[in-house]
Amino acid sequence: MWNTTEQSSRRASQVINRRAEQYQVTSGNGVSNVQATRCKAAGRRVVEEQAWVTGTHVFALCIEAKGYDSGKRAKCGNEPKTHIDVQLLPKLLSSETIKNARNSQSKYENIQVFYKDNITKIVIKRPEKKNALSMETYKEIANALEESGKDDSVFTVLTGYGDYFSSGNDLNNVLRRVTGNLDDMVKESISTVRNFVCNFIDFPKPLVAMVNGPAIGIGTTILGLCDLVYASDRATFNTPFSKLGQHPEACSSYTFPRIMGSSKATEVLLFNKTLTAREACNLGLVTEVFPDSTFQQEVWARLKSYATNPKTCLALSKQLVRNVDKERLHAVCEEEMELLSKRANSEDALIAIQQFFSRKSKM
Missing domain, CATH: 3.90.226.10 (2-enoyl-CoA Hydratase; Chain A, domain 1)
Structure with missing residues (x-):
C-alpha cells in the first residue's frame, strides 16, 4: 500500500457533504477523525462513492445517509438528533490506480x-x-x-x-x-x-x-x-x-x-x-x-x-x-x-x- 500525500489528505476533508458546518467521522477501517465541511442537504438518503488515499491505505468510500443505525456513523453538528451511517469500505483498486495516486504528484x-x-x-x-x-x-x-x-x-x-x-x-x-x-x-x-x-x-x-x-x-x-x-x-x-x-x-x-x-x-x-x-x-x-x-x-x-x-x-x-x-x-x-x-x-x-x-x- 502507499502512504498519503498532503493533497490526498485534503481531499478527505471534502468527500462527505450534508447540512452541518462540520462533523467528524470515525471508523474502524483505518480512517479516523476525517473532518468534513460545507455540508449540503440532499434528503434523507444520499449514496456517494469516492476513492482516495488516506493514512496508509487506499480506500473506496461509500457514503449512505439514513436514519440512526449502529456501527460507523457521523453526527451533524447543527442537527444533533439526526445521524447518518457512513460506510468506509476498503476496496481492491488496480495497481495502476494506486501508482497514479502517488506518482502524479506535482508539488x-x-x-x-x-x-x-x-x-x-x-x-x-x-x-x-x-x-x-x-x-x-x-x-x-x-x-x-x-x-x-x-x-x-x-x-x-x-x-x-x-x-x-x-x-x-x-x-x-x-x-x-x-x-x-x-x-x-x-x-x-x-x-x-x-x-x-x-x-x-x-x-x-x-x-x-x-x-x-x-x-x-x-x-x-x-x-x-x-x-x-x-x-x-x-x-x-x-x-x-x-x-x-x-x-x-x-x-x-x-x-x-x-x-x-x-x-x-x-x-x-x-x-x-x-x-x-x-x-x-x-x-x-x-x-x-x-x-x-x-x-x-x-x-x-x-x-x-x-x-x-x-x-x-x-x-x-x-x-x-x-x-x-x-x-x-x-x-x-x-x-x-x-x-x-x-x-x-x-x-x-x-x-x-x-x-x-x-x-x-x-x-
Missing part, C-alpha cells in the same frame, strides 16, 4: 518521487543544470526524504535524471547572496543545507544511491551518509572545494577518512582528485560498479529482491549499524556549517567564484 519542481515494488525512488531532475542543487532542490529532497522515511516502502533510492547524478551545489546560490542582504542570505543557505544533511543522517531506513553519472561536490560527499552506493562505470567523483574557496560538507570531513583513510581523503577533499567509479569502489566509497549499458536493469533487479525483506527488520538493523555515529555526525555537520558560514564571503572564496564564472562565460 515538486526539481525532483520526481516514484513508489514501486516497495521502494521509494527520488530522482534529481534538473538536466539543464546537470542536476545541480538549488536552494529549492535542497528543500525538496529533504522533504521527500522526510516523507519516504514514514511511508510503507522498505527503503529509498536516490538517483539523478539523465547523464549526471548531481553536479553539486548550484553556484547561482552564491549569486543570490550578491543581490540581497549577505548575512541573511548566508544564514538561510546554511540552514537549508544543514537540514538537507540532517535528513540523511537521521533517515530511518536503508538509503541507496544509484550514481548514474558524474557526482560533484555535495553530490559526492553525501554518499558517505548512504548505506549502499551503486555506480555506473561512467560515473566520476570530484570535490573541487579548494578551487572554489569552499570546504567539505555533508559530514565528509568525518566519513571520508573513515571510509578511505586519512591520506586518500585528503587527496580527494583538499586537492580535488577526481576518482573513477572503479577507484571509488576500491576505496570503499562505492559498493559496486556496473556497466553503464546494463546499470539500470541490473541494479533494479537487485533492489527488487532486497525489497522483499521485512521492512522493520531492515530499519532496526540499520539503526544498529548507524546510530553509534549519529551524535558525532550531527556535531560534525554543525562544525562544517559553521566554517562554511564564516568563510562564505571571504575574499578568497569570492575571488574563486568570480574566476569560475569568468571561465564559464568564455566556454
Whole structure:
C-alpha cells in the first residue's frame, strides 16, 4: 500500500457533504477523525462513492445517509438528533490506480518521487543544470526524504535524471547572496543545507544511491551518509572545494577518512582528485560498479529482491549499524556549517567564484 500525500489528505476533508458546518467521522477501517465541511442537504438518503488515499491505505468510500443505525456513523453538528451511517469500505483498486495516486504528484519542481515494488525512488531532475542543487532542490529532497522515511516502502533510492547524478551545489546560490542582504542570505543557505544533511543522517531506513553519472561536490560527499552506493562505470567523483574557496560538507570531513583513510581523503577533499567509479569502489566509497549499458536493469533487479525483506527488520538493523555515529555526525555537520558560514564571503572564496564564472562565460 502507499502512504498519503498532503493533497490526498485534503481531499478527505471534502468527500462527505450534508447540512452541518462540520462533523467528524470515525471508523474502524483505518480512517479516523476525517473532518468534513460545507455540508449540503440532499434528503434523507444520499449514496456517494469516492476513492482516495488516506493514512496508509487506499480506500473506496461509500457514503449512505439514513436514519440512526449502529456501527460507523457521523453526527451533524447543527442537527444533533439526526445521524447518518457512513460506510468506509476498503476496496481492491488496480495497481495502476494506486501508482497514479502517488506518482502524479506535482508539488515538486526539481525532483520526481516514484513508489514501486516497495521502494521509494527520488530522482534529481534538473538536466539543464546537470542536476545541480538549488536552494529549492535542497528543500525538496529533504522533504521527500522526510516523507519516504514514514511511508510503507522498505527503503529509498536516490538517483539523478539523465547523464549526471548531481553536479553539486548550484553556484547561482552564491549569486543570490550578491543581490540581497549577505548575512541573511548566508544564514538561510546554511540552514537549508544543514537540514538537507540532517535528513540523511537521521533517515530511518536503508538509503541507496544509484550514481548514474558524474557526482560533484555535495553530490559526492553525501554518499558517505548512504548505506549502499551503486555506480555506473561512467560515473566520476570530484570535490573541487579548494578551487572554489569552499570546504567539505555533508559530514565528509568525518566519513571520508573513515571510509578511505586519512591520506586518500585528503587527496580527494583538499586537492580535488577526481576518482573513477572503479577507484571509488576500491576505496570503499562505492559498493559496486556496473556497466553503464546494463546499470539500470541490473541494479533494479537487485533492489527488487532486497525489497522483499521485512521492512522493520531492515530499519532496526540499520539503526544498529548507524546510530553509534549519529551524535558525532550531527556535531560534525554543525562544525562544517559553521566554517562554511564564516568563510562564505571571504575574499578568497569570492575571488574563486568570480574566476569560475569568468571561465564559464568564455566556454
